Amino acid sequence: MNKLSFSELLQNLTKAFAETFLMCGTSLGLAILLGVPLGLFIYITRKGLFWENRILNFIGGFLINIIRSTPFVILLVLLIPLTQRIVGSTIGPLAASVPLSVAAIAFFARLVENALCEVDKGVIEAAVATGASTFMIIKDVLLAEALPGIIRGLTVTAISLVGYSAMAGIVGGGGVGDLAVRFGYYRYQTDVMIITVASLIVLVQLLQTIGDFIAKKADRR
Secondary structure (H helix, E strand, O other): OOOOOHHHHHHHHHHHHHHHHHHHHHHHHHHHHHHHHHHHHHHHOOOOOOOOOHHHHHHHHHHHHHHHHOOHHHHHHHOHHHHHHHHOOOOOHHHHHHHHHHHHHHHHHHHHHHHHHOOOHHHHHHHHHOOOOHHHHHHHHHHHHHHHHHHHHHHHHHHHHHHHHHHHHHOOOOHHHHHHHHHHHOOOOHHHHHHHHHHHHHHHHHHHHHHHHHHHHHOOO
16 A cells, blocks of 8 residues: 655645544634633523523533543534534534634533623622623623633633544545544554654644633733
8 A cells, every 4th residue: 555755745745634623623713703702602691690590501501511421433423413403514624623623612611601790799790899791790890801701711612622522534525634544553554653643643732722812911910
């Protein structure tokens, strides 16, 4: 069996990373768009807060827990009908973005809720005492104070998505995981496996460094 030449490896690696970035970028964008409001909703419907609603809080938290407790490989299979309906296919990076997005939204929403829980209750009470509207409290107090924690949660989500996207590659999603399995595992090309793993390590370290830097800049304390 012919091994990949350096130029072929570079070409395949470039394509694999483009597919990985497509999957992770799409999923991360939807996680921000839907995960922040969902995490905020769960937080402000908790007991003692201004939109207290035990039923809605329970339903939201329960749905998130169901998604988070389902192994991603199983979630891939469970969401095949939804993926087929939305994308028109179950193969490729765009199709893999559907279950990745569902997992990312639930994961990030819980991290957003945790970040909001760390906001000092005294700051919220002071804002209420000054007559600030609910919208102002959410925008200028809750989200502003929790921003560093939310950014750190986004960093964790992005890194998790890199791992999830590798799993998606096993079932036809493409990306770096697919490259590692097809050439590094099935063709016994250890060099390809080492290069893909090393590339993923560099990517994760880069994401962590950028996330920590932005979170530090956003911290007003």
